[in-house]
Amino acid sequence: MNAFELAGKQLGLNESDQKAALQDYLVTGGQNLDPATTAWCAAFVNATLAQSGGQGTGKLNARSYLDWGQAVDKPQQGDIAVFSRGDPNGWQGHxxxxxxxxxxxxxxVLGGNQGDSVSVASFSPDSLLGFRRDGNALANAYTPDSQGQDPQTGQPANAFAPQNALAGYPNAAQQQAWEQSMTYTPLRRSRPTNALSAPIPLV
Structure with a gap:
């Protein structure tokens, strides 16, 4: 279960009649605090990432996530969204x-401390400071199953850095064989240029 899915399962937890369950969730994720007295939006993200196999900033200030992962311009569901709260140049945020x-x-935004609970709330893009994505998620965007395996080295191909796959070859001959195996013959199709002409192959 990824972090976004896990966060969704906590919808409705709040700091009043479900304070014990909420506090247990935060503590399980390494965030030992009282949500009734401490702003806990960052703690919720930290705890959720920790319980889904990731790692947050470990800090309680929301803007600490501006230094987490990598910045993205086109967010995907589950990315981290950071907003200002009050002074855009201040320290407070969400x-x-x-x-x-x-x-x-x-x-x-699916988050904690939104109306004193875990909820989905809407925020103005004017207060957006940035979207962030887990750096490991970017690095693992191509898996060995989708890339295939190099028959010479037994290593998965690396779509981001092909030279990493080549580095495993002990000699130039094997490297050349791998490079040749990566070539392909493009599909050819035909279409007539006019009603009287013969089809002209197009590459």
Whole structure:
């Protein structure tokens, strides 16, 4: 289960009548605090990432996530969204998981401490400080299953850095054999240039 899915399962937890369950969730994720007295949006993200196999910033200030992962311009569901709160140049902020855009352009966020609970709330894009994505998620965007395996080295191909796959070859001959195996013959199709002419092959 990824972090976004896990966060969704906590919808409705709040700091009043479900405070014990909420606090247990945060503590399980390494965030030992009282959500009734401490702003806990970043703690919720930290705890959720920790319990889904990831790692957050470990800090309680939302803007700490501006230094986490990698910045992205086109967010995907589950990316981290960071917003200002109050002074745009100040230290306060809010952080949660990007869910999507509303028709009016506002940003839907699945997060904690939104109305004192785990909920989905909408935020103005004017207060957006940035979207962040787990660096490991970017690095693992291509898996060995989708890339295939190099028959010479037994290593998975690396779509981001092909030279990494070549580095495993002990000699130039094997490297050349691999490079030749990566060539392909493009599909050819035909279409007539006019009604009287013969088909002309197109590459």
């Amino acid at each position: 952080v949660g998981f990007f869910e999507g855009y509303n028709p009016d352009g506002t940003i839907r």
